[in-house]
Amino acid sequence: MTRIDEETLRQIEAELGEDGVWVAPELRDQVPHDVEAQIEAAAAEADTPTYVALVDLDHRDPLTHGDAGELANYIRDDTGRSGVYVGLEPQYGDDPYVLELTSFPDDSGLFYAARVASAEHPDDLGAQALRVLELLKSGDAERLYEQLDPEERYPGGSSGGDDGGLGAGALTGIAVAVLALVAVVVTARRRRARALPAAPTPTGASFTLPTAVLSTVRAAEDRRTEGRAQADVLALGEAIDAAELDPRHSAGLPAWQAALDHYDVARRILDRDHSPADAVGAIVLAGRGRSALAAAVDGRGWEPAPNCYFNPLHEGATTPVLWRDGESGVRVPACERCARAVTGGTEPDDVLDFVADGRPAHYFKLDLGAWSRTGYGALDGDLLGRLLESGRRGRSRRRSAP
Ligand SMILES: [Zn+2]
Incomplete structure (x- = not known):
């Protein structure tokens, strides 16, 4: 070998x-x-x-x-x-x-x-x-x-x-x-179950949290996020392995492939060095994978539902709102609570933050690669595609470094 x-x-x-x-x-x-x-x-x-x-x-x-x-x-x-x-x-x-x-x-x-x-x-x-x-x-x-x-x-x-x-x-x-x-797909599933391939961390080397500046509260929160990410991705893998596809419902095959792909990328993110921003991303991917799997089992097609732009961990249906950020306005999907804040003229109170340079900052103000560019998929349905693109860039950057 x-x-x-x-x-x-x-x-x-x-x-x-x-x-x-x-x-x-x-x-x-x-x-x-x-x-x-x-x-x-x-x-x-x-x-x-x-x-x-x-x-x-x-x-x-x-x-x-x-x-x-x-x-x-x-x-x-x-x-x-x-x-x-x-x-x-x-x-x-x-x-x-x-x-x-x-x-x-x-x-x-x-x-x-x-x-x-x-x-x-x-x-x-x-x-x-x-x-x-x-x-x-x-x-x-x-x-x-x-x-x-x-x-x-x-x-x-x-x-x-x-x-x-x-x-x-x-x-x-x-x-x-x-x-x-x-x-x-069964072969692919077996292969995934047997050996999980490595892939670049989407955010690459551009963003790592300096451990020393993390407050105790922040560190505990990061540990919770990490724990949930690991549990969600593990659960998705098990659900995929347990799922039975009815071959008469071939309309579900693209959804099945989407579930596998979301699992695969989420697993690869967690298997490599990753930031808390990546752990949140893995949770988002696992959620999309679960919904794709449900569609596949039902023999349906699948499109990802948009997540709340302000915090992808907010649950529930979203509605589009006009978000004024400085000079420009942009339409973003928001959960019920965030939408109420925005239409009332205030900033939502639970925007996803990460610590950068010792201070908490809204994730969309940071350079987190595909995560921040797409609002964790809120602004671009093809989150996987964007991740794989930035992963490629990340890897070539690292490999060309001395
Ligand atoms: Zn929200």
């Missing part, structure tokens, strides 16, 4: 830039140089830019936690190279090799190619990688996948319960596709 440190990552990125393929030294027996040359040739002929990084990731790896998709995320973030990334799921014992395909933009259909190649060449990694590239080029993967025996479709994982009482022969093509999507 190979641990991916920053130096190895740079080496992989450089080699992928040259010929599109990197093979970890410990897999050289599996993929000799002549086979690598064939994979390079196939990658060069792909219709979409394609990068193959074959490495048996260690689930204890601090950077990737054994997740080939996470490795692809890092490489893509660092190099800006979109396209298809072919990686390897961690091996356990004599399990067959299973390739993991990650693409930017996301394409869940790649799953078929990975499964077909794995079924055809379970023990030959080089042949499997070549076959994946061939399938991506020919577009045959989905047809061949449907011809696989059910047990070949889910190597190493039971599909018990996933296809309920529906007989395979009775399934229409659409139902098969929906089941495949469910299998993808």
Whole structure:
């Protein structure tokens, strides 16, 4: 197994830039140089830019936690190279090799190619990688996948319960596709449960609370916020694991994905060094994840409900109010209590504050990255998107520092 440190990552990125393929030294027996040359040739002929990084990731790896998709995320973030990334799921014992395909933009259909190649060449990694590239080029993967025996479709994982009482022969093509999507999210869920990938803290290094200036009261409040964030995110993860999706209600799949994504980002924030502002953000993300999960279970679509701009921890429905901040006015969603204050011409009395330079300051007056820019999502429904953008910026900043 190979641990991916920053130096190895740079080496992989450089080699992928040259010929599109990197093979970890410990897999050289599996993929000799002549086979690598064939994979390079196939990658060069792909219709979409394609990068193959074959490495048996260690689930204890601090950077990737054994997740080939996470490795692809890092490489893509660092190099800006979109396209298809072919990686390897961690091996356990004599399990067959299973390739993991990650693409930017996301394409869940790649799953078929990975499964077909794995079924055809379970023990030959080089042949499997070549076959994946061939399938991506020919577009045959989905047809061949449907011809696989059910047990070949889910190597190493039971599909018990996933296809309920529906007989395979009775399934229409659409139902098969929906089941495949469910299998993808179930796989994703298992991966998340097993290993949580690391991600940048959204606020990066730009804001850390100087511990010495925290009053006792403030410190206690921060501990409460942190405790609630950990509990909320944990509870969301457990709710996701316990949830049952009805494959006949495919309208809920985007909501399901949203629940997973919110959980994933919240978990990653808490797993890294983070500020109290980030802990509040994790609470907000967990709340959105819960509401997305409820929609998914009901088979509904999902849009996040706006939170109170003045304090995202305020609960209840919001109404838009005109908030005059200095010269300019801006329409913001506010909870009932804050809305009453604003329409009465006063400032709400429980605005979310953080200590900066020894003094409490309203969060929206501070530079807290996506949190302050979006009002914790009050001003921009796509809070996740904004977070991932600023996370990328944060990481490149840190990595280019001496
Ligand atoms: Zn409020």
